[in-house]
Amino acid sequence: MSSIVWLASYPKSGNTWVRIFLNNYILDETEPANINELEEGIHACTRELFDRLTGIESSDLAPKEIDRIRPWMYRQWAAESSETLFVKVHDAWRCNEVGEPIFPEATTKTAVYIIRNPLDIVASLANHYSIDKDEAINTLANEQHGLAQSTNKLHRQLPQFMGSWHHHVTSWTESTNLPVYVLRYEDMVQNPSEAFGSLVNVVGLPLADDRLDKAIRFSAFDQVKEQETAVGFAEKLPDAPSFFRQGKVGGWQKELTPVQINAVCHNHGEVMKKFGYLDSNGNPVVE
Numbered sequence: 001m002s003s004i005v006w007l008a009s010y011p012k013s014g015n016t017w018v019r020i021f022l023n024n025y026i027l028d029e030t031e032p033a034n035i036n037e038l039e040e041g042i043h044a045c046t047r048e049l050f051d052r053l054t055g056i057e058s059s060d061l062a063p064k065e066i067d068r069i070r071p072w073m074y075r076q077w078a079a080e081s082s083e084t085l086f087v088k089v090h091d092a093w094r095c096n097e098v099g100e101p102i103f104p105e106a107t108t109k110t111a112v113y114i115i116r117n118p119l120d121i122v123a124s125l126a127n128h129y130s131i132d133k134d135e136a137i138n139t140l141a142n143e144q145h146g147l148a149q150s151t152n153k154l155h156r157q158l159p160q161f162m163g164s165w166h167h168h169v170t171s172w173t174e175s176t177n178l179p180v181y182v183l184r185y186e187d188m189v190q191n192p193s194e195a196f197g198s199l200v201n202v203v204g205l206p207l208a209d210d211r212l213d214k215a216i217r218f219s220a221f222d223q224v225k226e227q228e229t230a231v232g233f234a235e236k237l238p239d240a241p242s243f244f245r246q247g248k249v250g251g252w253q254k255e256l257t258p259v260q261i262n263a264v265c266h267n268h269g270e271v272m273k274k275f276g277y278l279d280s281n282g283n284p285v286v287e
Contacts, residue, residue: 002081003109004074005203006044006178008089010168011147012124013116014185015088017219021196022086025205025215032218044074044089044103045148045158053077063149063159067096070158071104078107084204090147091160092171093178105177110202113172116185117277118165119252119264119284137260140165141267166271184275186287189249192216249287 009015023033042049050058050066053073058066078085095101103111118140126136139145143164148155162168172180181202187195196216200207217223252261265278272278279285 002078002084004078004085004087004103004107005109006087006089006103006111007114008091008093008111008172009114010116010121010162010165011090012121012128014114014183014188015090017185017188017221018112018114018183018199019086019088021199021215021219022203024218025196025200025211028211028214032223042085042087043157044087044091045160047154047156047158049073049077050158053080058158059154064097066158067102068098068100070096070102071100075104075107084109086203090162092163092168093176094161094171101176103176103178108178109204111172111176111178111180112183112199112202113169113180114183114185115169115275117249117252117287118268118272119256119261119277120185120249121165122260122264123251123255133256133260137263137267140264143167164267166268169271169275182275186249190287252284253286 007015007018020033027033047058050056050070050073053076054069056069061069074087089103091102093101093103121140122133122136125131125139126133129136129139131139141164145162145164147160147162148157149159149161163171173182181199183195183199193212193216197207197212200212256264261284265272265282265284269278269282273280273282277285
């Protein structure tokens with residue numbers, strides 16, 4: 001039986017970057033790993049995985065019924081695995097309708113919560129969903145927001161409830177009994193050796209400086225962007241211009257209007273302050 005490392009985040013916060021880094025670090029090859037063959041970070045809501053592990057067609061179930069089975073599914077997955085599972089999660093942390101946590105403590109090694117300044121998420125989310133920035137701002141503030149929830153087609157993923165950005169953050173960092181390590185996107189950009197080195201320690205991998213440096217180089221934005229340009233990226237939505245857009249910190253200063261900046265800060269101010277994105281006066285911090 002293995003344990004699970006949950007790689008949790010609100011979309012466009014750096015989850016894929018972390019998965020690409022871990023893939024390169026674990027494989028430890030002489031060339032960058034193929035971004036379309038990620039062996040680390042299987043999605044927690046892959047419909048095919050649910051159907052295989054449970055022996056039940058998820059398409060026959062209502063979302064509440066799926067949520068009642070998901071904790072058992074993850075326990076079963078861990079029981080079948082001999083190595084640590086690194087699992088991508090976009091759900092908010094929550095319990096199902098019978099009060100059981102969706103992500104069971106018994107099979108959890110740790111959770112890594114990847115957080116990014118919501119001011120920078122806006123333009124990235126707009127690019128990803130092919131929507132305008134005002135709609136992206138509204139999405140971040142939507143307390144009922146989720147993924148794969150429409151009923152007019154069968155999604156490749158199971159339904160996922162996320163809620164607003166601030167709800168999502170606090171659900172993982174304040175509400176769960178799981179051990180949670182918070183990893184800031186900004187630290188991954190500005191202090192990659194320290195940020196990724198700490199990540200390696202937290203998830204229980206052996207830390208080697210040369211291996212760390214190589215995995216950081218192989219997962220750098222320019223490297224993965226080059227791969228996407230050359231061969232595409234399977235996780236890009238059909239209408240999105242690209243998956244990997246800029247990978248910068250502070251782009252919001254040029255990409256958002258003062259009105260849009262104020263809206264984001266108003267919607268998420270308390271949590272933004274807690275994680276260093278607003279100063280004590282409520283003004284955006286430039287990093």
